[in-house]
Amino acid sequence: MMLINHIVTIDIGNGVKLIINALNGLMDKVDANIIEIITKWQRCEEIVPTNESETELLENLRLRGYLINSREEEVARKNEILDQLRQNHAKTKDNNKNLTFIMTYDCNFRCPYCFEGVAGQSVANNGQVSASNSKTAVLTPDMIDAALKLTGEKLQNITLFGGEPLLPKNRSAIEYIISKAPNLTYQIITNGYYLEELIDLFSTVNVARVMVTLDGEEDAHNSRRYLPNNKPTYKKIMIGIEKCLNNAIPVCIRMNLDDSNFDSGNSLKVKLLERFTHYSDLLSFEISPMLWIPEDELNKTFSDLYSADINYTYEERKQRNRLLSSFNPIVNAITAGAKMKPVYSYCYLNSRLNYNYTLP
Numbered sequence: 001m002m003l004i005n006h007i008v009t010i011d012i013g014n015g016v017k018l019i020i021n022a023l024n025g026l027m028d029k030v031d032a033n034i035i036e037i038i039t040k041w042q043r044c045e046e047i048v049p050t051n052e053s054e055t056e057l058l059e060n061l062r063l064r065g066y067l068i069n070s071r072e073e074e075v076a077r078k079n080e081i082l083d084q085l086r087q088n089h090a091k092t093k094d095n096n097k098n099l100t101f102i103m104t105y106d107c108n109f110r111c112p113y114c115f116e117g118v119a120g121q122s123v124a125n126n127g128q129v130s131a132s133n134s135k136t137a138v139l140t141p142d143m144i145d146a147a148l149k150l151t152g153e154k155l156q157n158i159t160l161f162g163g164e165p166l167l168p169k170n171r172s173a174i175e176y177i178i179s180k181a182p183n184l185t186y187q188i189i190t191n192g193y194y195l196e197e198l199i200d201l202f203s204t205v206n207v208a209r210v211m212v213t214l215d216g217e218e219d220a221h222n223s224r225r226y227l228p229n230n231k232p233t234y235k236k237i238m239i240g241i242e243k244c245l246n247n248a249i250p251v252c253i254r255m256n257l258d259d260s261n262f263d264s265g266n267s268l269k270v271k272l273l274e275r276f277t278h279y280s281d282l283l284s285f286e287i288s289p290m291l292w293i294p295e296d297e298l299n300k301t302f303s304d305l306y307s308a309d310i311n312y313t314y315e316e317r318k319q320r321n322r323l324l325s326s327f328n329p330i331v332n333a334i335t336a337g338a339k340m341k342p343v344y345s346y347c348y349l350n351s352r353l354n355y356n357y358t359l360p
Contacts, residue, residue, distance in 0.1 A: 001058070001067045003042050004074050009035070023077055024065045089150070096151040099158050101144070103165035103173060106136045109191050109233065111225050113256065113290060139173040148180055157208070159187045166194040174198065178205055187211070191225065193233055195240025203247045210244055211286070212237060213254040216264030217271075224261070245279040252322065255287040257301055266308050269320065286323045 006022035015032045030038070037054060038061075041047050047067075049055040061067055068074045107114075148155070158181060160166070160174065165188065178186075178201060185206045192212035202210070214237065215221045222232035244251050253272065255265045269285055276283050289301035309320045 001047050001062070001069060002045055002071075003038065003047070003061070004066055004068055005071075006074070006078070007038075007042075007066065019066075021065050023074075023081065026064050028064060094152045094154055097154055097156045099147060099151050099155055100161050101139060101147065101158065101165070101177065103160055103162050103170045104136065104138050104167060105163040106167060107162065107164040107191070108167060108193060108227060109164065109225055110228050113224070113292075138167075138170050141173075141176050144173065144177055144180065155181070155184060157185045157187065159189065161189050164191055164193070166190045166198055168194065168197065171198065171201075174201060191233070192237035192240050196236070196243055199240070199243045199247055199249075202244075202249055207249045209250040209252045209284075211252045211254055212241060213256065214268060215256055216261040217268045220261040220264035224256075242276075245276055245282050248282065250282045250284070252284045252286055255285065256290050257287060257305075258290045258293050259297060259301075262301060262304065273320075280319070284319045285321050287321045288323050 004021070004023060008020040008022055010018040010020070012018055012029075017030055017032075017035055018027050019030055019035075019038065020027050034057060037057060047058060049058050058067070068077070158177065160177075165174075182205060185208050186202070187208050188202070188210045190210065190212060192210075192214075195210065195212070213225065214234070215224045218232075218234040221234045225233055227233060241251050241253070253269075255269075257265045265287060269287070272283065273280075287305060289298050289305075291298070293301070305321060309317050312320060
């Protein structure tokens with residue numbers, strides 16, 4: 001028996017790593033001692049355990065699909081998976097309505113809580129058809145054409161995501177996407193720093209919304225969302241937001257809150273609603289606690305977010321915080337009189353607990 005080549009290792013800190021079986025998608029949390037053994041075994045054509053502990057580890061690796069009898073077996077297994085994926089894609093191709101382009105994983109911000117890896121710094125997407133690239137590269141026309149070809153005839157929506165999708169180096173790629181799909185609906189998820197420079201492009205297509213993150217008023221935001229040289233970003237982002245609204249482009253302002261910026265975030269929401277009262281149909285908010293804060297603080301922040309808007313109607317609450325109105329139908333029914341609407345398969349458990357198997 002030998003180890004598969006398709007193993008991805010990710011350092012998650014404190015001497016602990018994740019090993020990912022790229023053939024079956026299973027993930028396992030292991031310590032440095034096990035990584036040392038696995039590294040040794042990766043050089044072996046035939047693994048021979050030398051003690052009881054290694055024997056137990058080998059059996060666990062077998063059960064988790066990390067072992068094969070030959071490289072030919074691994075290639076055959078990979079090709080079987082690819083064939084199945086192609087068959088599944090052929091069945092669903094004509095139903096694909098959404099396409100997400102990860103323009104780049106590069107970013108011009110250095111937010112301390114960022115979960116994505118950017119160039120030279122310390123990553124995730126949904127199940128939509130997507131096109132991605134390396135950390136600092138940008139999408140090429142060939143990549144864009146290939147992604148559009150995969151989606152079929154019923155494509156309706158394109159999302160620009162990253163990294164930071166609106167970096168200046170991505171402009172030509174965005175222009176190409178729009179030229180290939182000028183009649184589709186667009187959504188842009190951005191830090192907002194270069195919005196001003198791209199308004200001319202987005203004014204030519206139907207934009208469902210631009211999502212921009214502001215983590216509170218100017219000082220609070222700048223302490224958390226800044227450039228690599230620590231320079232502030234708030235004022236430039238606000239210019240882009242205002243230009244979007246002036247051009248009838250809907251804006252959803254995202255806020256990531258904890259105890260340190262909760263009051264500032266709610267104060268900013270009130271001020272922006274007053275400042276842009278003439279754009280009430282274009283401006284909305286998506287406000288959420290930082291999901292990795294302590295459990296007590298997380299629950300308190302959720303409770304405080306509901307309390308902040310408790311006196312508004314359900315429709316008003318949807319504008320003031322899209323996230324809560326979408327994800328908590330029972331609470332909305334009780335607190336705001338909204339009609340009960342079931343939500344399927346949504347639970348915060350996956351963000352609070354690690355339920356993957358841990359190798360001994």
